Amino acid sequence: MAKLHCTLIQADLIWENKVANLQKLEDMIANLSVPRELVILPEMFATGFSMQPRQLGEPMDGTVVSWMKRVAQQYRIILAGSVIITEGDKHYNRLIWMQPDGKFTHYDKRHRFAFAGEDQHFTAGNHRLITQANGWKIHWQICYDLRFPVWARQQSASAPEYDLLVYVANWPERRAHAWKSLLVARAIENQCYVIGVNRVGADGNGIAHCGDSMVIDPLGNVVVHLPEKERTETVVLDKSNVDEVRTKFPFWKDADHFTISQLNDRDE
DSSP states (O other): OOEEEEEEEEOBOOTTOHHHHHHHHHHHHHTOOSOOSEEEOOTTTTTOSOSOHHHHOBOTTSHHHHHHHHHHHHHTOEEEEEEEEEETTEEEEEEEEEOTTSOEEEEEOSSOOGGGTHHHHOOOOOOOEEEEETTEEEEEEEGGGGGOHHHHSOOOSSSOSOSEEEEEOOOOGGGHHHHHHHHHHHHHHHTSEEEEEOOEEEOTTOOEEEOOOEEEOTTSOEEEEOOSSOEEEEEEEEHHHHHHHHHHSOGGGGSOOOOOOOOOTTTO
16 A cells, blocks of 8 residues: 655744745755655744735745745655745735645635734635645645634545645644644544644744644554654655554544535635
């Protein structure tokens, strides 16, 4: 069965400094000595969780996405993480899925963190993103989305939609218990692997982040739990584990079947 090498980049992001962050992250990628296929960066990896999109936002052909394209091609990896993107008068907290051939797709964060004013500066997304790599279907979400299980829930009535659920985040240390608990819950209820990639260090507002980047198996067992320091970690996921759990415990067949309505203009 298909295996997937996933590398978690748990970085201490430099506040609103794109040049320094891109150099730091490329150095961390270049120093990877293990096989890598999918490399996952934190939320807003180029700037930290800034509410200054007018100053820091870029178009899709800007510096940060161009950097992702070059790095993915140079190191022959799939590279994913979220950045501040500006389109017209709207700003998005946008996750980019960049392939080594330069093709990419994206997901705009649906649940904006109003507690920090994200809803005042960024436009919400209205579509989920499920990508494919090496026989795996991967569902992508961003930070605060973790608190809203319906948005992540497997929706297909005939078979599970995805095998791996990934959250990229700038999740504060003071709410670390919620982060760790909800990641485990998402794995159990969706019978899938879950990866959460968080940053470490204090941001420009003095908010501390302790990392706690994690990999959790479909039974809710923690496979990887990174300590509170900057580091990389590569884990090999085996899809046969997902299939075995779903065959032995076919709970997904008893789930409520539903669809999620799309956002309308008033929601934006």
